[in-house]
Each structure stands twice: as C-alpha cells, then as structure tokens.
Amino acid sequence: MKVKGILVHRSFQRSLLSAACCALFALSSPVLHAQQAATATPLESGIDLKTLDTSVRPQDDFYAYVNGVWTRNTEIPADKSVWGTYIELREIAQGQLRALIDATLKNPGKAGSETHKIADLYNSFMNEKARNAAGFKPLHGELARVAAVKDKKELPALFAYMQKNGIQTPFSAGVTPDAQDPDNYTVSVGQSGLGLPDRDYYLKDDDAKLTAVRAKYLQHIETLLTMSGDKNAAAHAAQVLDIETRLAAAQWTRVQQRDPVKSYNRVAFDQFATLAPAFDWQAYFTAAGFAPKASSAVVRQPSFLSGYSQALAEVPLDAWKSYLNWRIIESYAAYLDNATVKERFAFEGTTLRGVPQSEPMWQLALRFTDGAISDAVGKRYVAMYLPPETKPRVMAMYENFAASFKDGIEKLEWMGPETKKEAQLKLAGLKPKIAYPEKWRDYSSMKTQPTDLVANVRAARAWGRQQNLAKLGKPVDRDEWSMTPQTVNASYSPALNAITIPAAILQPPFFNVKAEDAVNYGLLGITFGHEISHAFDDSGSQYDAHGRLRNWWTAEDRAAFKKLAAGLVKQYGAYSPVPGYHINGELTLGENIGDNSGLSITYNAYQRSLNGKPSPVIDGLTGEQRLYIGFAQKWRAKLRPEAAIAQIKSDPHSPGEFRAKGTVMNQPGFYKAFDIKPGDKMYLPPEERVIMW
Incomplete structure (x- = not known):
C-alpha cells in the first residue's frame, strides 16, 4: 500500500506552517469559511x-493540459530518478531535517542522550577520512564467519546472525500482527534473497533491457567481490547469480503476493522440515529468538520455501558461501570507502534507475540518521515544525471525509444491505493516526560511536531487530506507527484498520496557504480519500473492522466487486509509460482503487463543504475544475526510462501521469466540470467507468 526523496529548500518557518494549518481548517470549518468571506483579500x-x-484541450489529454508546460520545461535533477510534486515536498522536508540536524550538531548534549546519538550517527556518515581508511576492514569479521562454515548445518545460526544485522538472506522472518488473531503477534516467514528489483530481471530472457541489466549486475558483483579481496571473483559472481536466479524462479509474482488468503499459511515449527527439508528450521528459530516464545509461523509463500530448500540441497556449500559473502558486502556497500560507494551507485543508481549523479553526502547522511533513530528525529521535527493546533484541525478534516465515505456506501447500487452493514462497521472502526504518534520509541539501549559508521549501522539494525522480537507474546500495540512524522507519504494498515497521515505531508505544496478549498481538496484531501479507500480495495476489503482476515461479503456482492475490479485492471493494463512496457493492472489494482474511490470521496466531501451553494469561480475556473486540476498537479512527475521500468516491474503504484488522467476518466464530476463528450479522447463510455466506492 504501497510504499511507497536536489535543490536544497530552506526550512519553512513556524508562521508559514501556522498559515498552512489554517488552510487545513478551511477544509472543514464553517467558522473559518465565514472568516474567509469577510477577509479583505x-x-x-x-x-x-x-x-x-x-x-491542449482538457477533453483530449487532461494531464498534458494541466502539466504540459511544466513537463516541457522541467529537467530531472542529475541526482534523482524521478522529479515531481511529491519529490519537491520531500526535498522541503529534507531541508527542514537538515536544519534540525545542524542545530543538534551545535548542541549535541551529553553522551548517551538522543541528541548525542543523532550527532554520532550523522557525523560518522560524514567522516570520509575514517571510512576511506577503514575500507573493507569493518566487514572482515562477518566475512570470516562465512569462511569458517564447514557444513550446511551451520547455516541456520549464520542466517539468524545476518538477519539480526539487517543482512538479506534467502528468506525473511519477523514478528507481525496475526491476520487471523489481530490482537496478538505471530512470526511471519516470506521470500527474499534477490539483488535486482523483481524476479523478471532474472527470468525474462526475451527482454533486451532486462538481460542487459542482468549482465551489468553480474559485472557489479564481480567488481565488488574483487575490491573486497576475492581472488576468484568472476567464478564466485557467477555462483551468486545462479543462486539468485534459482530463488527468483521459486518466488511468487508480486500479483500472487497480493492475495492475503493464499499468503496466510500457518505452519508449526516442527512441520517446516516437511515443507523445506534441506534446512534445520528448529535450529534457526531458536538461534533467531523466535523459539520457545512461539511454536508456529505464518508462511507467506510455501512453494518458495520448498524451492529454496531444493536450491540449498543442490548447490554446493562453496557457492552458498559466495552468495552470503555477496549479501554481506551488498548490505554495507553504501557505508564503506568512497570507491565502494561509487561502484555501488554506478549500478544501483545509474544502471537500475538511470541517475547520472549521486545525491550530496549530507543528504545521504541525513537519510541514514533519520532511518536509524527515526522517532528521536521525529520528536524534534514535530516540536520545530508542527504547531500544536494542527492535529485537531486535521482530525476535523478526516471526519468530513469519513462522513462522505459513509454516505457513499449507502448509495452503492451494486452492494446489498448485509455487506453494507459490515462495510459501515469497518469504516466506523477505522482509526486515523494524524501528524505524530502518541508514544515515542525509546533508544536508550542503542549504543552509538562518533566515528565508526559500520558499527552504528549494526547498532541501529540490531536495535530494530530486538524491538521486533520483543513483541512476541505481547498484545498488539494498535497505537504503534509504521511511518515517521517526517515521512512524506501516507498509508493504510489492514491488520490495524488504521490510516496514517504524517506531519511532513501537512504543508506546502500540498497546501497552498493563499488558496481556497477546492485545490486543497485536490492536493491533500485526496490523500485522505485514497487511504480510506485502501480499507476497501481488493486486498484491504478481505479484512474486517478489527483487522481480522475474514470474509464479510455475500457471494453476490463479492462477485460484483470483482467484476468492477476487472474493469480497472483492463483500463490501466492498456497504459504503456515506456514503449514495450505496460502497467500491470493486477499489481496496481489496490492503488488504482484507492485513487479512483478516493477522488470520488474527495469530490463528494468538497460538495458537502459548499452547503448547497455553487462553487466560486476564480481565474475563470469553477471549484470543481480547480479540484481536478489540483489532483492532476499533485501527480505531475517525470521519470527516467530505467526508473519507469523498475516501477512497472516492482511498484504497485502506477506512474503519476496515469494516476492522474486514468482516474479522472472514471469520475462523473469530471465529465460535468469539463464538458467531456463522446468523441473526446478523455471520454470513457459510462458502462466502462469504474468507481467502486
């Protein structure tokens, strides 16, 4: 749900954000509407x-009409794979965080404090001299662990150690809410182990672009292995690619992984030997810290574990050691000496995403620090940049959208009363998490070093792993956030039946502080509508009001839902952002439902705010026109072809152009606002238009 960040922007001052909050309040407050009417300006x-x-006629290409001049005049910055409204806002948030970090560096506080740890993490990343002097030495201990393995029976303990330190292994394992018992946590095991964005990069021999990337990946592995001191790097690189190809062949497709029912398979620890006999699972679960607290796990892709087991049995230990060495090197490559970092970027940045230039070091250091100690940074971000009145005002806005969705459910013609009742219960139980969490994570157990970057990477990863393991045996914390306040994004959690709208998204350009309601609905309001709609998309709709994976639909209503969904799959599957590469309508279905239903809710919420009066005409545009234009401006973006292909293959979100024009083509209000008629290129016959909620 996807999800879902060149110019350095100066931090927005508190006064500007206060004005932005007023723009928020304008979306739902009759009092503020009256104040706006009385204002002189x-x-x-x-x-x-x-x-x-x-x-360009909006009736023929609405995206080009809204963003055509921007598209022609905008160049993607050299250190970015994509540029657009979302990335602009992320750059603003980065500028704010940089100011926060700079202030912390000037006054880091006493050793062991959160501020001191923030300073340690940032400074250790920026210390090029220490990193260059260390080279690959920080990895010698872990590489020695691999070299010391004499038997495949030793791999379970090694995998557990690697996962503790955030190093990828052929499968992932962690603690998550149990979809069948959402008040409690469970161990979850799933597929992993690849270095390329998707299995297609390994398996599509008829795609020249993907095979070229695969060849460069092989060379990249060889280069980094050589830099680490490997004297037989070419042969070992070939072993790595062979193992990853075997794992890719066993993996489920991203579309298959979207099915929450097929992805829920409860397996007792002592039954894993039947599923994947070549690996000592009991030894692994004990070494990883899952046993004895738990005695079973949910397996997301059972056939993958069988395929992994077969590969483990067939491939010699020496080849697996090459693979594990590569996983270690790849995991830390961004934190080593300049030569290693440059080689990593040449592949990860340029080959995979088409980016010619790396981001500045301060931005990379900031991203690392933010990820390592996110709540400590977030706590300070909120204090510096979010006025206290914002949160209750945004909550008022949320209630407006929830009320619009409630009305929309009752008006659905394709859904019967029994299912509508359950849908209303789920909507009523939906929890909004706005701006920042009620509780902050405690980092007192994390130990940081002033100059040793790799040690800090390990410390942060081990802290995160321990926090995850500590959940076993405890009730699910429904107040926990999966995002940070400084994240420019939003999300929905089906297990918690909660949407999250972080603080960083509650500012310009998603607000125009001088603008009236309509454009703010189109820019920010759609975020509320979109995330609420995720509770009822093809995946989210299979969970009930409490987050339990349960079928609450009648057979007739689910069949009607699937028929509507098939229309969206067909519509988006016809779009081709890069010649020869079509959007996967099944992979992007959930996000497309979120966009289409979310925009419908947004339109209805805007109409509610007008209280029966016609929308004001400003700059020759009605409020409804401004709403749809704002929506399309939100999704304006340019992508490098390599990045677009990677997105098509691995991302459940459609590229921005198609999120914009594909969505409005289904909206009755859009046809009315822009007088779309048969024969116009933006016209879809009524029977082909799809809004599910």
Whole structure:
C-alpha cells in the first residue's frame, strides 16, 4: 500500500506552517469559511496557472493540459530518478531535517542522550577520512564467519546472525500482527534473497533491457567481490547469480503476493522440515529468538520455501558461501570507502534507475540518521515544525471525509444491505493516526560511536531487530506507527484498520496557504480519500473492522466487486509509460482503487463543504475544475526510462501521469466540470467507468 526523496529548500518557518494549518481548517470549518468571506483579500485559486498548456484541450489529454508546460520545461535533477510534486515536498522536508540536524550538531548534549546519538550517527556518515581508511576492514569479521562454515548445518545460526544485522538472506522472518488473531503477534516467514528489483530481471530472457541489466549486475558483483579481496571473483559472481536466479524462479509474482488468503499459511515449527527439508528450521528459530516464545509461523509463500530448500540441497556449500559473502558486502556497500560507494551507485543508481549523479553526502547522511533513530528525529521535527493546533484541525478534516465515505456506501447500487452493514462497521472502526504518534520509541539501549559508521549501522539494525522480537507474546500495540512524522507519504494498515497521515505531508505544496478549498481538496484531501479507500480495495476489503482476515461479503456482492475490479485492471493494463512496457493492472489494482474511490470521496466531501451553494469561480475556473486540476498537479512527475521500468516491474503504484488522467476518466464530476463528450479522447463510455466506492 504501497510504499511507497536536489535543490536544497530552506526550512519553512513556524508562521508559514501556522498559515498552512489554517488552510487545513478551511477544509472543514464553517467558522473559518465565514472568516474567509469577510477577509479583505480574496483567496486565490491555488492552481499553478503557468504550467497549464492551453494549446491542449482538457477533453483530449487532461494531464498534458494541466502539466504540459511544466513537463516541457522541467529537467530531472542529475541526482534523482524521478522529479515531481511529491519529490519537491520531500526535498522541503529534507531541508527542514537538515536544519534540525545542524542545530543538534551545535548542541549535541551529553553522551548517551538522543541528541548525542543523532550527532554520532550523522557525523560518522560524514567522516570520509575514517571510512576511506577503514575500507573493507569493518566487514572482515562477518566475512570470516562465512569462511569458517564447514557444513550446511551451520547455516541456520549464520542466517539468524545476518538477519539480526539487517543482512538479506534467502528468506525473511519477523514478528507481525496475526491476520487471523489481530490482537496478538505471530512470526511471519516470506521470500527474499534477490539483488535486482523483481524476479523478471532474472527470468525474462526475451527482454533486451532486462538481460542487459542482468549482465551489468553480474559485472557489479564481480567488481565488488574483487575490491573486497576475492581472488576468484568472476567464478564466485557467477555462483551468486545462479543462486539468485534459482530463488527468483521459486518466488511468487508480486500479483500472487497480493492475495492475503493464499499468503496466510500457518505452519508449526516442527512441520517446516516437511515443507523445506534441506534446512534445520528448529535450529534457526531458536538461534533467531523466535523459539520457545512461539511454536508456529505464518508462511507467506510455501512453494518458495520448498524451492529454496531444493536450491540449498543442490548447490554446493562453496557457492552458498559466495552468495552470503555477496549479501554481506551488498548490505554495507553504501557505508564503506568512497570507491565502494561509487561502484555501488554506478549500478544501483545509474544502471537500475538511470541517475547520472549521486545525491550530496549530507543528504545521504541525513537519510541514514533519520532511518536509524527515526522517532528521536521525529520528536524534534514535530516540536520545530508542527504547531500544536494542527492535529485537531486535521482530525476535523478526516471526519468530513469519513462522513462522505459513509454516505457513499449507502448509495452503492451494486452492494446489498448485509455487506453494507459490515462495510459501515469497518469504516466506523477505522482509526486515523494524524501528524505524530502518541508514544515515542525509546533508544536508550542503542549504543552509538562518533566515528565508526559500520558499527552504528549494526547498532541501529540490531536495535530494530530486538524491538521486533520483543513483541512476541505481547498484545498488539494498535497505537504503534509504521511511518515517521517526517515521512512524506501516507498509508493504510489492514491488520490495524488504521490510516496514517504524517506531519511532513501537512504543508506546502500540498497546501497552498493563499488558496481556497477546492485545490486543497485536490492536493491533500485526496490523500485522505485514497487511504480510506485502501480499507476497501481488493486486498484491504478481505479484512474486517478489527483487522481480522475474514470474509464479510455475500457471494453476490463479492462477485460484483470483482467484476468492477476487472474493469480497472483492463483500463490501466492498456497504459504503456515506456514503449514495450505496460502497467500491470493486477499489481496496481489496490492503488488504482484507492485513487479512483478516493477522488470520488474527495469530490463528494468538497460538495458537502459548499452547503448547497455553487462553487466560486476564480481565474475563470469553477471549484470543481480547480479540484481536478489540483489532483492532476499533485501527480505531475517525470521519470527516467530505467526508473519507469523498475516501477512497472516492482511498484504497485502506477506512474503519476496515469494516476492522474486514468482516474479522472472514471469520475462523473469530471465529465460535468469539463464538458467531456463522446468523441473526446478523455471520454470513457459510462458502462466502462469504474468507481467502486
């Protein structure tokens, strides 16, 4: 759910954010509407008029009409694979975080404090001299562990150690809420082990672009193995690629992984030997810390574990040691000397995503620090950049959207009363998590070093692993956040039946502080509608109000749902962002439902805010037109072809252009707002339009 960050922007001051909060309040407050009516300076439309390409009819290509000038005049920055409205906001948040870090560096506080740890993490990343002097030495201990393995029976303990330190192994394992018992946690085991974005990169021999990437990946492995001191790097690189190809062949496709019912398979620890006999699972579960607290796990892809077991049995130990050495090197390559970092970027950045230039070191250091001690950074971010009145005002906005969705459920013609009742219960139980968490994580047990970056990487990863393991045997914490306040994104959790809207998204350009309501609905409001809709998309709709994986549908209503979903799969599957590469309509179905239903809710919420009055005309545009234009401006983006292919293969989100125009083509309000008629290129016959909620 996907999810889902060149120019350095100066931090926004508290006064500016306070104004942004007023824009939020305007979306739901009758009092503020009255204040706006009385103000001497009328509010602007908020539309970025200079990006409109009036040579294009909105009826023929709405995305080009809204963003055509921007598209022609905008170059993707050299250190980015994509550029657009979302990335602009992420850059703003990065600028805010940089100011926060700079202030912390000037006054880090006493040793062991959170501020001191933030300073340690950041400074150790920025210390090029120490990193260059160390080279591959920080990895010698872990590489020696692999070299010391004499028998495959020793691999379970080694895998457990590697996972503790955040190093990828052929399978992943962690603690998550139990989809069948959502008040309690369970161990979850799933497929992993690949270095390329998707299994297709290994298996599609008829795709010249993917086979070229695969060849460069092989060379990249060989280069880094050579740099680590491997005298037989070419042969060992071939072994690595062979193992990863075997794992890829056994993996489920990303579409298959979207099925939560087929992905829930309870297996007792003592039965794993039947599923995947070549690996000592009992030894692994004990070494990893899952046993004896747990005695079973949910297996996400059972056939993958069988395929992994077969590969483990067939491939010699020496080849597996080459693979594990590679996994260690790849895991730490971003934190080693300059030559290693440069080689990693040449493949990860340039080959995979088409990016010619790396981001500046401060930005990389910031991202590492933020990821390592996120709540400590988030706590300070909220204090510096979020006025206290924001959260209750955004909650009021959420209630407006929830009310619109509630009305929408009752008006559905394809759903019967029994299923509607359950849907309303789920909506009523949906928990909004707005701006920041009620509780912050405690980092007192994390030990940091002022100059040893790899030691800090290990410390942060081990802390995270321990926090995850500690959940076993405890009730699910429904107040826990999976995102940080400083994250420019939003999410829905089916297990918790909760949406999360972080603080960083509650600011310009998703608000125009001088704009009236319509554009703010199209820019920010859609986020609320989209995330609420995820509770009822093809995957989320299989969970009930409490987050339990349960069928609460009548057979007739589920069949009607699937028929509507098939229409979206067909529509988006016809789009081709890169010649020869079509959007996978099944992979992107959940996000496309979120966009289409979310925009419908947004339109209805805006109509509610008008209280029966016509929308104001500003800059020659009605409120409804401004709403849809704002929506399309939100999704304006340019991608490098390599990045677009990687997104098509691995990302459940459609590229921005198709999120924009593909969504509006299904909206009745859009046809009315822009007088779309048969014969126009943006026209879809009524029987082909799909809004599920």
